[in-house]
Amino acid sequence: MLGKIVKSIFGTKNDREIKRLGPLLEAINAFEPKMQALGDAELAALTPAFRQRLDNGQSLDDLLPEAFAAVREAGRRTLGQRHYDAQMIGGMVLHQGKIAEMKTGEGKTLAATLPVYLNALAGRGVHVVTVNDYLARRDAEWMGAIYNFLGLSVGCIVHGLDDAQRKDQYNRDITYGTNNEFGFDYLRDNMKFTVEDLVQRDYFFAIVDEVDSILIDEARTPLIISGPGEKSSELYVQIDRLIPRLKREEHYAVDEKSRTAALTEDGVAKCEELLRVDNLYDPRYIDLLHHIQQALKAHTLFKLDVDYIVKDGEVIIVDEFTGRLMPGRRFSEGLHQALEAKENVKVASENQTLATITFQNYFRMYEKLSGMTGTADTEAEEFRKIYNLDVVVIPTHRPMVRKDNPDQIYRTEREKFDAVVREIKDLHAKGRPVLVGTINIDKSEQLSKMLKRQGVPHHVLNAKHHAQEAEIVAAAGQKNAVTISTNMAGRGTDIVLGEGVPELGGLHILGTERHESRRIDNQLRGRAGRQGDPGSSRFYVSLEDDLMRLFGSERISGIMTKLGMEEGEPIEHNLISKAIENAQRKVEGRNFEIREQLLKYDDVLNKQREVVYAQRRQALTGEGVHEAVAEMIEEQAHQLAEAHADEKIPLEQRDAQALAEAVFNVFGFKPELPEPAQWDAQTLAEEIIARARAVYQRKFDEYGAPIMLQVEQWVLLDTVDAHWKDHLLNMDHLKEGIGLRGYAQKDPLREYQREGFEMFSAMAQSVQMETVAKLMRVQLSRPEDAVQLAPQDDTPLSYSGPDAGAPEPVRRSAKKVGRNDPCPCGSGKKYKKCCGAKG
Numbered sequence: 001m002l003g004k005i006v007k008s009i010f011g012t013k014n015d016r017e018i019k020r021l022g023p024l025l026e027a028i029n030a031f032e033p034k035m036q037a038l039g040d041a042e043l044a045a046l047t048p049a050f051r052q053r054l055d056n057g058q059s060l061d062d063l064l065p066e067a068f069a070a071v072r073e074a075g076r077r078t079l080g081q082r083h084y085d086a087q088m089i090g091g092m093v094l095h096q097g098k099i100a101e102m103k104t105g106e107g108k109t110l111a112a113t114l115p116v117y118l119n120a121l122a123g124r125g126v127h128v129v130t131v132n133d134y135l136a137r138r139d140a141e142w143m144g145a146i147y148n149f150l151g152l153s154v155g156c157i158v159h160g161l162d163d164a165q166r167k168d169q170y171n172r173d174i175t176y177g178t179n180n181e182f183g184f185d186y187l188r189d190n191m192k193f194t195v196e197d198l199v200q201r202d203y204f205f206a207i208v209d210e211v212d213s214i215l216i217d218e219a220r221t222p223l224i225i226s227g228p229g230e231k232s233s234e235l236y237v238q239i240d241r242l243i244p245r246l247k248r249e250e251h252y253a254v255d256e257k258s259r260t261a262a263l264t265e266d267g268v269a270k271c272e273e274l275l276r277v278d279n280l281y282d283p284r285y286i287d288l289l290h291h292i293q294q295a296l297k298a299h300t301l302f303k304l305d306v307d308y309i310v311k312d313g314e315v316i317i318v319d320e321f322t323g324r325l326m327p328g329r330r331f332s333e334g335l336h337q338a339l340e341a342k343e344n345v346k347v348a349s350e351n352q353t354l355a356t357i358t359f360q361n362y363f364r365m366y367e368k369l370s371g372m373t374g375t376a377d378t379e380a381e382e383f384r385k386i387y388n389l390d391v392v393v394i395p396t397h398r399p400m401v402r403k404d405n406p407d408q409i410y411r412t413e414r415e416k417f418d419a420v421v422r423e424i425k426d427l428h429a430k431g432r433p434v435l436v437g438t439i440n441i442d443k444s445e446q447l448s449k450m451l452k453r454q455g456v457p458h459h460v461l462n463a464k465h466h467a468q469e470a471e472i473v474a475a476a477g478q479k480n481a482v483t484i485s486t487n488m489a490g491r492g493t494d495i496v497l498g499e500g501v502p503e504l505g506g507l508h509i510l511g512t513e514r515h516e517s518r519r520i521d522n523q524l525r526g527r528a529g530r531q532g533d534p535g536s537s538r539f540y541v542s543l544e545d546d547l548m549r550l551f552g553s554e555r556i557s558g559i560m561t562k563l564g565m566e567e568g569e570p571i572e573h574n575l576i577s578k579a580i581e582n583a584q585r586k587v588e589g590r591n592f593e594i595r596e597q598l599l600k601y602d603d604v605l606n607k608q609r610e611v612v613y614a615q616r617r618q619a620l621t622g623e624g625v626h627e628a629v630a631e632m633i634e635e636q637a638h639q640l641a642e643a644h645a646d647e648k649i650p651l652e653q654r655d656a657q658a659l660a661e662a663v664f665n666v667f668g669f670k671p672e673l674p675e676p677a678q679w680d681a682q683t684l685a686e687e688i689i690a691r692a693r694a695v696y697q698r699k700f701d702e703y704g705a706p707i708m709l710q711v712e713q714w715v716l717l718d719t720v721d722a723h724w725k726d727h728l729l730n731m732d733h734l735k736e737g738i739g740l741r742g743y744a745q746k747d748p749l750r751e752y753q754r755e756g757f758e759m760f761s762a763m764a765q766s767v768q769m770e771t772v773a774k775l776m777r778v779q780l781s782r783p784e785d786a787v788q789l790a791p792q793d794d795t796p797l798s799y800s801g802p803d804a805g806a807p808e809p810v811r812r813s814a815k816k817v818g819r820n821d822p823c824p825c826g827s828g829k830k831y832k833k834c835c836g837a838k839g
Contacts (some may be wrong), residue, residue: 017392021092024065028088031069040077040149046070047151060118067118073148075110078145086397087111088253094370095119099211099383101376105494105530106397110371112207113143113371120152120173124204126367133158134470139209140176147174157181166199179214182206182360183223186354190613193717195620203365210832211371212519215387216379219359220595224603226353233337233347239340239670242274243299254300255658256742261296262665278568281777285480291334292819298338308339313346315339330733333726333766352730360386360599361606374520374526382592386599402506402529403814405538407514407577408570416542419570420512421450423538424482428456432504433481435495437524439513444484447512451482458482461720468492476527477507489542495527506534513545514580516587540570541580551583600749604756605731611764612724622709629712629775632768633692634685636666640686651677659684666769667692668776696776703780711778719771727763731756 035043050063068091083091087107091114093100102108112128120126130136140156147154155169157177166185169175182200189198208214246252251267254260263271271292272280280289303306308315315336328611330336331346340347363369364387376383380391410416420436427434438444448460459472461483469485470493476483478498507528515521522540528535543546616821618624621766644659654676664670671688673679700708734755 014393017093018089018395021089024092025085025088027065028068028072029085032072033065035069035073037075043070043073043077044149044151047121051123054121059120060095063121064092064118067121068092068114070150071114071117074146074149075113078149079110079142081107081110083107083110083114084397086394088114090372090394091115091257092391093394094207097368097370097389099371099373099376099389101391101393102372102374103396103400103529104374104526105533106374106394108209108374109139109143112209112372113146115205116143116174116207117147117150117152119205119368120147122204123173124202125170125172126174126204127182127206128174129179129182129206129208129214130176131213133178133239135209136176136178136181138470157185161198163199170200175595179208179218179359180223183357184225186362186365187223187225187357187498190616191355191721192620193714198620203367205368206363206366206370207467208363208369208371210373211383212373212376212379215359215363215371216382216595220598222356222358223362224353225355227505235291236295236334236341236347239288239295240298240338241726242292243272243295245274246270246296247420248300252296252300253661255655255659255661256301259301260658260662260665261293261300262661263292263296269829279779281779291338294334294338295341296340297335302335302339304343310343310345313320315343315345330603330730333723353732354725357606357609358599358602361602361609363387375522378517378519378522378588379592382595386596396532398532400529401532402525402535402537404525405536406572406574407539407541407580407821408572409541409543409576410570411543413542413544416545417447417450417512418538420456420510420540421456423510424451425454425456426483427508428480430504431479431500432506433477433479433501434475434483434508434510435524435527436482436510436512438484438486439515441486443512444486447484451484456482458484461485477501479504495530497533502534505536508535509537510535511539514539514541514547514584516547516551516584516591518581518584518588521584540578547580547583551587597749601735601752604753605728608727608756608760611760612720616717616720619713619720621663622713625712626709627714629716629771630693633696634689636769636772637688637692638681638685641660641681641688645676645679645681645684647681654679663688666773667695668773669695692776699775707780711780712775715774715778716771719767719774723763723767723770727759730759734759 038046046066050067053063054060068083068088072088076082084107088100089109090100090102090106090108094112095115095118100111102111116126117129128139130139136156136158140154144154152174153172155172155175157166157169157175158181161169169177170185185200189200228441245352246267248254250264251270252261252263268280270746271288271432272278275285275288275342277285277288279285280292296482304310306318308317310316317331331339334809337347342357360651369387369389371389374393377393383389383391408419410419424436436447437442438447444460451458457480459482461469461472462677472483473485473493475481477495479501483496495507501507509525509528511524525537528537543549618628640659640662644662645654655678656673660670660673667688669691671684671691703711738752738755741748741751
């Protein structure tokens, strides 16, 4: 009661928002005579003048009245359309980073040109997001007349463009495109291997058209780029056959305490012999070493029926703490595939996620986001909570005169459709156009067959062909037109009434079923009553409809029992319409909770994605990479020293051989160690760092700083990509089974956050260790061989690396120098102790 009294005195929050914009609207209108007096060239010259004022310290808000007035005048001269005051208010709301709810036919597309022009003056690019390619092309061309007149460039991103074309379109002042294209370009940019290949630039300001469709309806499905899980599952099988031919101690060393297994120098030579390659550390074959290490671990450290079992042809992990099976979980970094090869079961080669993002997290990257639609107020809470976007309902240019009739409810679906056909036939006979909304394609085809039997000509739309769809919807207001469409079809296209139609009562909207969401029903209703046009709407409902069956309350049944229902007789009552609306609210609330829960899970991955993509961008640009590698070397040295020489480790448990092997595994050399009793973790770390720096500096001296800096970039980039790909797969598997934790009275989301963090920390550590190991071992016969380290992007659809397959034998013209042979330089030493020890 108090709320009603306050509203009656002060108006609603929405009313106050609109009232606050009044003085700004007056300021815009005051500039109109001045703009009309300017010549075309003078009007266009305002753009560089505005930009100069921005450079001089003025803000976009300072320029708003004048800039909006300039766009209004440009619209009048180029399109013959003058922005109404209601569109000016809509434009101001969009500029403020809010959602403008403007009824169908109020001219949202034209209203958007106002904030788009103003924000494009900043020179950072403005993105206008549409629901399909047709609308992106149409709006870029149609509204482009205004922008081009004022001296701004306009681009359009649609399916089928190559990277060079995309980059050109993004570099325009204003870029139109679909949500899918913008999102996939973001993901593809974070899979590129050179800065020059990146197509997007800033995430400054985006206006989302049909914002409810894109940010709510489509936000349930994330964007995913997928590809083969590994370069070749067959390669794991081939490598697995090598391991039994290696001898423990001679070819590899195992430390069961720290669960590590590493090849010895003789082991590396043996593998080179078996694989018929010159040098496993050659850039061409460095990946083979990783496969060998994982196969070695699988054979020496992981035991059947202890660490894992084989069941129904699958390798299933056994939890080391509980002894329970962990179906759905997989060991990372190719270890699981190595175990599959070892146990002679099918090596998984399923497609896996290479890059993914939800629309929620993509659009939240923009500094300023706004949107427009005819129906947003019913979802205002979700927009505020998920996107921090307020909804402002813009008053219509002319009063709304459409008549919205109460629902008619029938017992059965058959009775309902019979009544629908009767009404369509009657209205068609009078010449009045009818737009029929169905909940899905099946129902639209069912109704179409019934109309054909009655001889009623009509069009059927199902949102598959956007251009054709727009043409048919645009003609839905002509005399005698009967158009059947799914409720969402034809969005963004105006329905203009044909000659004589207003006198017949305008367009009639006929809904054959209530949707789960009130917003979708309101969109359908909103197709009539454009710009003060006459029109009407009515929904037909049956007790057999999904919404009524699943969510209709006992109250609806009670009302209908009291009112009585006979065969073919409808019941029409406001109480029923309100009860149906309450059922819809329940469903909307449930769907919101589902989307919110999905977002909470994706937020875990999103924070990780931000870290990885920032590291990836650093590797692309090369900025700070050398310093980062130096830190990695230090970090790895300290970790090794602390793991083996910490003062808390008893003297009898300190193992010099294990530490030497661990250092060799990471740095490629074995340190000279004092007696374990004299170990000090800090001193040991400093000695390892000093030796590693010296070894690494020799590579810079030998190959030159420019080449080694390039190698650092490429190795870091390749390593980050490989581990991130594995991590995404592991996160997918974790998410699949995390719901079962609820049975153990644990919060699945909290468990996902905790385990996801642990997995990410382990991944970051692996990236660091592998990057150091590769860089410390890299050997280039010639400087130009560094190019072979560059990651390749030659799989156009999946964006994964090429299928490695089995390595081709290398043919040598000169005899290979064995590691124990005399060094050819004439020093008298063995090759492995002389030139072969370089690096």
